[in-house]
Amino acid sequence: MRTQPLPWRVSYWTASLGVTKETVALVTEEQRREGGGVGDQSGGRTGATMSRIRPLDMSRKQYQQLADTLCKLTKRFNRHEVQCLMKVFSTLVATFPEQRIAVGLDRNKFRNVLHTTFGLTDDMITDRVFRVFDRDNDSFVNMREWIEGLSIILRGTLDEKIKFCFEVFDLNGDGFISREEMFHMLKSSLIKQPTEEDPDEGVKDLVEIALKKMDYDHDNKVSYADFEKAVKVDNLLLEAFGSCLPDSKSALAFEEQAFKKNKDD
């Protein structure tokens, strides 16, 4: 005898995907309009630092140089792969013609990429991933940040991933994942039960469970050391508060697509 998938699970998870294809289309449409405006404003920023150079406007030499630099920087991708990823980036930026002058992927576009390519659906988490990618906090993911970020989420070591995830989960960036942050991230992880007196009771409880599991120094918050230790003990806790890394399947699909397609030309 074989159990059918429980209906709650299917319905819940599809619901938690939140954004469907239609909405994605809508969002992109919106962005296109917004982006146009932004493009007009930032039209004069063309001559920024190298890492900010508009990819399509770069000379071939500059482009090669950038590839070399990035290749040395990340070490995880070979030159060809870096070039491929650069191309992907360019394409992504160029998807929106009005934005050609923009310095990189803005928040919405980046989140779109995460959503469609890597299947990361939680808005809050993708927002945080954007923040972590965007090291210089200029609200754009530029070429370099793109390659560096990808090197971690695609080919990072466990340690790198731990660091990455911790940064994602540390919402306010104070070096600790506090109870409140956990609560915030887990808020929507349980089905609300109409019979429960306090709908957040379950979430609170879940936070306590997580804290018990990870707070080794008993200071009621999870430090980086705590997090690292917990993940080393149990790898499943790497994405304890929401999936922020692409799963192996979509990662593989992305790499295949990015590297193979570009090999041809």
Add this chain to the structure above:
Amino acid sequence: MASGLHGNRTPPRAFIPRSSCVQRLAERGLFRLQLPITMGVALTRAAQWTAAGIGVGKLEFTPLNISLLNSIIKFVEYVSSKHPQEAALVFREPLEWKSNLEISGFGADYQISKRTVVSKETVDGNPLLILDDSTSIIKVSTFSQLAKLLEIAQKEKLKETQACLEANRDPIAKILGPSFATVEGEDKSMLRLLEKVKKGDEEPEAEAQMKLFLLLQQLDMQLLNTSLQKISQEVRLNPQAIKNDVQLLQSFSGEGDLTVLRSINYTSEYEFSNGCRAPPWRQVYGDICYLIINTHDTETLYVTCNTAGVYLNGGPIKDSEDIIYDRNGDIYKDLITFLKEKSPTFAENLTLVQQNFVLQKKSTPTRKTQKAEVPTNEELDQTEKFSEYQDKNKFERKKPPPKPKTRDIKKEETSFVHKALESSHRLSIKDEKAQLKVQDTKKIIKEKENVEMAAARKYKCKAAQEKAHLIQRVVSDGSEELSESSTESEEDKQDMNRQQESGTDLPSEYWQIQKVVKYLKGGNQTATVIALCSMRDFNLTNETCQLAIRDVGGLEVLINLLDTEETKCKVGSLRILKEISKNPQIRRSLAELGGLQIMVKILDSSNKDLKCLAAETIANIAKFRRARQTVRLHGGIQRLVGLLDCVPTSAHLTAEQEKDIEVARCGALALWSCSKSKKNKDAIRKAGGIPLLACLLKSPYENMLIPVVGTLQECASEPSYRLAIRTENMVKNLVRNLSSESEELQMHCARAIFKCAEDEETRNLVRTHFGLGPLVKLVSKSDNKQLLAAATGAVWKCAISMENVERFKHLKVAETLISLLIGQPEEVLINVVGALGQLARDPVIRGAIRRSSGIGPLVNLLTGTNNALLVNVTKAVGECAVDPENMSIIESLDGVRLLWSLLKKPNPDIQASAAWALCPCIENAKEAGEMVRSFVGGLELIVNLLKSDDIEVLASVCAALAKIAMDEENLAVITDHGVVQMLSSLTYTRDDMLRQNLADAVACCCKWGNNRVAFGETGAVAPLVHYLKSKSPRVHRATAQALYQLSFDPNNCITMHENGVVKLLLNLMDSTDEALQEAAAGCIANIRRLALANEKARYK
């Protein structure tokens, strides 16, 4: 209605008073029709008159009416015989009715003319009985005449009475005068009569009248009572009952073959407030409704449902909506009975439906609780809707609608009984779910609620726990017939029951686990992963926790998680399942929930961690037969064998390769578990598992080798595997691992050798790979009994080869083995003694056994009870007895007597083994003959063993008899016991071993008295001659010797010669075997001598 009938009565009638009980009955709609005529109250009220409104009312032919009529007839006869005075009283008005009687029937008391019959008895010139033949109207004026009439009527009695009563609705009024007519209201007739009596002389008959009246009243009361009794027995119908019936039948109606009816419909859709559908003016007659019923096998039935019962009516009036209300057939007590009578198909299908119903009814508790469940369910839905509504309106609002307290309490209570009831109710709940589905398919119930409801149901079922147990038993009985491994499942069920009983006190972990499982159920991936991780923090090796997970429904969720796409969830879930599946009960539950199928599927996954975990979990679950079967049937074996494919030996392994090896290890673990079933062994072989296992056997890793060797060892019970182990060169690796660090690995290797060494080549391979030394080393490790058993077993089997014995001699294994003869468990002893038995074939070792005083312990073991051990011990003792020095020790220990008594064991293996062992004993014992004779009844016992069916027993006994027959006295005794006859009857055997020993025995037995002649007479000679055609030289020798002995009798010589013995013997004479040559030559010489003597006699 009543008035209508009134109009037709000639004498004006008044209404009779209603006695209160009758009134009550009438009000309940009990009486069909109330006609204001009577032979007192009873007739009016109780007798069932037809509804025919016009003309003379008719008495219906119902049982009640018949019994009333009978009473009346009796009364009439009684009055005329016992009360002649009253009977002679002339009626005020004669009773007048249309008779069916023939004039001819009237006897001498009547004056019969052409037209009329007039009674001779007259009063004032008026005859008391007049029958007008033309109109056939009869008039009767006295009870005596009535009685006479009834006498004449004989069989028509009943009809006449009926006709009389029908025509005279108020007979009393006629009999006693209109003043006595039954009157509605106060009955003053009695008083009036009394007054009359008081007045005295004026009316002389008054007294008689009075008496008659009293009698009539008595009758009335009597009638009323009987009818009341009858009526009260009848179940009366009411609108609700009819409605239920119709509803029920409608639900089972339709066009299908299995429905009870085609259709059943009311004539009118309108339902009055009292539940009736009949028009009000028919309701007064008790009609409830009218039905049109289409059955499968009759024409359309038009049915009236009346309070009195169900009957056919006249059907619809053409071109009108009305129907003919008159009854058209018998009355049935309810609709079902009615339809059963009318339609055979209905009856048939109804029983089918009822059977189903009975099946459902068996789960009575569930049905009940289900009814109770409905409001809860609705309540839940409502609250849900309510909260949805609120959410829509106020997004910010966080407070949910107030929770109904009762539910909370209930939930807690449910959890208490949850555990206790869990397994026993699982079945009934399943039923219930199915029912729910049928009954409200439209309702989609979320799983969450479902589980909660199930829990609530369980709680409610508590009262019916006993019953549920019963059901469980019933169901389990049924399922056992289906499942092959009944004993296994039975045991486990018992376990479960025990668990239930003890599980009254729940530990705190239970609640915590329940909470975690709740999050598992109602969370997204993130929450699920956290919950899974936290679940691992419980002590999952603890049975309480394991069962708690099961009891709170965790297994279902964990298995369900395996079906999702989420790798993390699968990993987390499998990690837990891997741990808890070490519990036998959990195993069963997991298998029942279909976990194995999903896990087998996961084996295809690209994620190696997942594969490992799944394989390990399968390894844990597949410890019982059905699970192993499930794995096989779902293609698990091929997949598991597929996991074995890796590169096990290379100096530098990449991380990936290491993982591959881990996968292979887990696969081997799972195969090890699965390999306990024979079909799985075949499946592994067919899936190409053997070369892969052979490859993995080269692995240097212990944790890899243990499952691999374990699997091989398990499979080595199959000849194909033994062959493969030899040919794939696995013996070498097995031998190598005998020197491993791990005792478990050593044990499995030794066990594999034990099983494989049945094969001679394998035994030699073990020796050539220097495996005997390590084996002997293992034998000296006496603390690990399992290892010891395996190692001694391997020694035993290896010692079957003499070359190995030679090697063992140098390794001095016998001494070690002898030290193991004392204080070891039977499984070790069997192997030790078996090994000694094989080793003792070597004379040096025999001596060694004696010197290390091994004979004493061996002989002591002859008193044991274990069959396998006894077989080995007798063999060992027999081998030792070959040495005369050993024999003297055995004799002094009374070993021969012990051996001999083992012949009494029913087991043929022991019998044979003991008889074989006796041969050297008798041969080597001093004064063997005397010794044998000293066993009282011993010779008879051994001769009787020749009646055995077992070839081995027969052969061994023949051998022993040959030894016994060496002593002449003993030979005489066995001859007396009929040994010759018995041996002769065995001569037709085709088994060479038996032939050899049989021929030996015959040769030895010939030496006494006229046994030679007896053998010839019992027909032993001819078959013996044919033994010479056998291929075995041993048979030839023994047979030649027997024939030589037999040839001293001339008749035998003739028989032999006829069977062509000379040519056969001549062929054998060029054998190198001197004994054979001598015997053959002697035999031929005897035959020749006879021929010569014959010729001499002829030519003299």
